[in-house]
Every structure is written in structure tokens, then in C-alpha cells.
Amino acid sequence: MPPRRNRARVPAHGGPNRGLVGGPAVAGRILIDGRNVQYALARGGSPRGGTPLPTVALIARLRAAFAPPTEVELILDGHAGGGPTGRIAPGFSVSYSRHATADAVIGDRVAEALLALGPAGAWSVVVVTDDREVRDNARRNGARVEGTAWLAGRLAGGTTGGAGGAGAKAGTSIGGGRPPRTSIGRTG
Numbered sequence: 001m002p003p004r005r006n007r008a009r010v011p012a013h014g015g016p017n018r019g020l021v022g023g024p025a026v027a028g029r030i031l032i033d034g035r036n037v038q039y040a041l042a043r044g045g046s047p048r049g050g051t052p053l054p055t056v057a058l059i060a061r062l063r064a065a066f067a068p069p070t071e072v073e074l075i076l077d078g079h080a081g082g083g084p085t086g087r088i089a090p091g092f093s094v095s096y097s098r099h100a101t102a103d104a105v106i107g108d109r110v111a112e113a114l115l116a117l118g119p120a121g122a123w124s125v126v127v128v129t130d131d132r133e134v135r136d137n138a139r140r141n142g143a144r145v146e147g148t149a150w151l152a153g154r155l156a157g158g159t160t161g162g163a164g165g166a167g168a169k170a171g172t173s174i175g176g177g178r179p180p181r182t183s184i185g186r187t188g
Helices: 034-043 057-067 102-123 133-142 148-157
Strands: 029-035 071-076 086-089 092-096 125-128 145-147
Touching: 029 034, 029 102, 034 057, 034 071, 034 148, 057 071, 057 092, 071 102, 071 133, 086 145, 102 133, 102 145, 125 133, 125 148, 133 145
Parallel strands: 029 071, 029 125, 071 092, 125 145
Antiparallel strands: 086 092
């Protein structure tokens, strides 16, 4: 049996992060197809071109978009090459596929979640990718799939809800998108 690599814990319950786009179920773990996302964000809607978003910039944006207890794992093709790796913050880790592909590593993570959590629990895993094979494999193993457009909305501070945002509109806080209450009948 190969040695166990640094893997993010798969919570059995998923935590309080309700309201992620893609269903009312809880997202306990998010697996992100790193290079796929880097190039998709660089394109910004155009079908070709663009320099990929630097890994450290992507990490910073992802950390701002998702808060613990949601476990986020950014999975990148290749070797670290001096880049950040392992658990870099509470609820956030970065891993490199080394001699495999990130697609294969994501497939392994989803299959492990299915074995550990069962079919109903695997629904708490969200895979973020636009890659058809990765998407189909994740769905076959019971995980939810979101595209890079969904992630771009989260990174832009959209109203998609979920961890940290809870669906709040721009310019509001704590109240979950409600405007502040005004006093009725009081004089100042």
C-alpha cells in the first residue's frame, strides 16, 4: 500500500455551508481542477488566449471565496517547483499531481469520498472543472460538479451563496442580503 499523501479531511456531515449553487445540499469538500480553472479565468469569456492566472493569485482568491469548515483542495498538474503545497491554511490545501494527471488525482479523491461516505455522503463533494471526462467521472461517483463560471462568480463576490457569502448582496453585511431596518414612529 503506497504511503498516504497529505489529504484534506472529508467531514462526515459537511458543516453549515448551505446554499451553494447546484443544490441545497451541503458542500463539505471542494476539489478544484487547478490548471483548468487558471486558463478559464485567464480567458475571461473569450474562447482562446490569455496567460493563465498565477498560482499564488488563484490561491489568494480561492481563500477569500471559501471559508472553513468547507475543505478546499486545489489540485494542479505537475510538480510544485517552489510553489506552495500541502495544507496552507485552515480548510485549504494545494496538491500537485506529480507523475499522474490532476484529472486522475481528482478521480481518485472522488472515488475515496464515495467509499468513505457512501453514495449519499459523496454528494457533499463538489468538483470544479470544465473538463468533460473529469465532470463525467465525478458524477458517476456521486459528486456534484460546478463549472468555472460558477467559481468565477464566487471569486467576483457574486450572490451565489455558500461559504462566507450566504447570498448577501453587495453593500450589505450580516443581514444576509436584507437592508438595514428603519425605525418607524421614532423622532431623532
